[in-house]
Amino acid sequence: MAHPDPLPDSSNFALGRLRALLEGGSFDKEQRLPSERVLAAQIGIGRRALRRALEVLEAEGRIWRHQGKGTFLGPRPPEHPSDVEDLSRRTNPLEVMDVRLEIEPALARLAALRASNGDIERLLHLADKTASMSDADGRELWDSALHRAIAEVAGNSLLLAIFDMIDRIRQDATWRLLRERARSGARQQVYVDQHRRVIAAIAQREAHAAEQAMREHLELVRDGLLKVMTSPLPDGKDPQQAIPENTEDQRLHGT
Amino acid sequence: MAHPDPLPDSSNFALGRLRALLEGGSFDKEQRLPSERVLAAQIGIGRRALRRALEVLEAEGRIWRHQGKGTFLGPRPPEHPSDVEDLSRRTNPLEVMDVRLEIEPALARLAALRASNGDIERLLHLADKTASMSDADGRELWDSALHRAIAEVAGNSLLLAIFDMIDRIRQDATWRLLRERARSGARQQVYVDQHRRVIAAIAQREAHAAEQAMREHLELVRDGLLKVMTSPLPDGKDPQQAIPENTEDQRLHGT
DNA sequence: AGGCCGAACCAATTTGCAACTGGTTCGGTG
DNA sequence: CACCGAACCAGTTGCAAATTGGTTCGGCCT
Secondary structure, eight states, X not given: OOOSOOOOOTTOHHHHHHHHHHHTTOGGGOSBOOOHHHHHHHHTSOHHHHHHHHHHHHHTTSEEEETTTEXXXXXXXXXXXXXXXXXXXXXXXXXXXXXXXXXHHHHHHHHHHHOOHHHHHHHHHHHHHHHHOOSHHHHHHHHHHHHHHHHHHHOOHHHXXXXXXXXXXXXXXXXXXXXXXXXXTTHHHHHHHHHHHHHHHHHTTOHHHHHHHHHHHHHHHHXXXXXXXXXXXXXXXXXXXXXXXXXXOOOSSOO | OOOSOOOOOTTOHHHHHHHHHHHTTOGGGOSBXXXXXXXXXXXXXXXXXXXXXXXXXXXXXXXXXXXXXXXXXXXXXXXXXXXHHHHHHHSOHHHHHHHHHHHHHXXXXXXXXXXXXXXXXXXXXXXXXXXXXXXXXXXXXXXXXXXXXXXXXXXXXXXXXXXXXXXXXXXXXXXXXXXXHHTOTXXXXXXXXXXXXXXXXXXXXXXXHHHHHHHHHHHHXXXXXXXXXXXXXXXXXXXXXXXXXXXXXXXXXXO
């Protein structure tokens, strides 16, 4: 009886009954099955026996179940991964920077190709705002607004949505402390200059220059982040405590 | 009095009063202002006058407002763009394919570097399932599950989240018809072969081959999409009606 | 003892409703 | 004419109730 294949239905009446329903394509062609309580009553068996049969079908990949939702036909759909809280727990700042280095230079290049004069005025205004902020919190807000404005100007709605997802993770409170330290001191002025260089390239419609300027900017941001993460704090605190475990470098194109 | 600068408060008592509050950094250092009704009562003016003053402040970028939420200091945050319905209305299949061509080859390469034997078994099982489906709906489901499994194996949580966003848009009902046509006929068998080639490269840990195989697969999918979109239907229907206006080719790296 | 059923409870999700917010219109007042 | 008060519309949030799968328990039958 130690048969490795769980298919024989001989030992289970409910399983055969369920398979018949599934193959029959019932349920109004919807993917959702009735609730376990209803289904058990329909077949005329107990809920415990029904669940044992459903476990088999789920293991075979014919159905998938989720607490609070129901039981459905077909392969299990992806979990909703856009929750910023969950996601910012699973990823880490270096992953984020690698993806930003992949996305934002392309956005800057597209922005250079499509920016109107009004767009450029708006970017300059945001750059001024960013530079004029005195507190770290204000800098973060306006810096984010500037980078997003560039993404808007690029005119690719899907890339903009991807940027927004990354940006929301970036602004998560967990990493605020880390980024404030990476942004502190003389680095801030360099960032301001780099912002202006990106916008200047966009204003002159030099796509490649804009792409390169953005890449240099983000590489400096990443380098600052790396230094903060790997070097100990002057007062002795351990910076690693704020960083999830997965810190390996994952280049996207370095075949 | 056609002064271009909207700053003079002389004509408006409420505006000066509001500016004083904003500069004073009140409101418990929170970004949220009291509701219009409360704020109007505090200042001692009517709601209509208050709103006129708030319009000026909003145009200057000092505050932003949203119905149902409230009035806040600082730059306007990005609208939540992860709603699949809104997003699939704004983007188009070609934008999606361009981004997929940017993301998924990288995922295949990473998957080749990190796949365990169990992962590879799972990918093969999904490929078999995809190939065995007889109806278009089933093919779509299992094809999506296969591509996502590769993204899972890649092990970069942020890229996985980005893939999921794209995939949810891809599965939107609006484009179902279009993709079914692009997938029809002999093309289906080629897709099956390409899937197996990608998985074979992953199984042999050949990162570059996996990346290239995935790129070729997606390029063929995009070409099929292009043909369907640009050529008229045999029965005379206009395929353009299902496609938003923004159909220009937006390469991400073709400087 | 083992298998099954009914019932109850837990936990995650969806749904519906009430409260609140900005957006708008209307009539009244000085 | 500018302003106010009030009412209503529309979008958002928060919370409680209902629903669902996940789990445990006691009782019944073979």
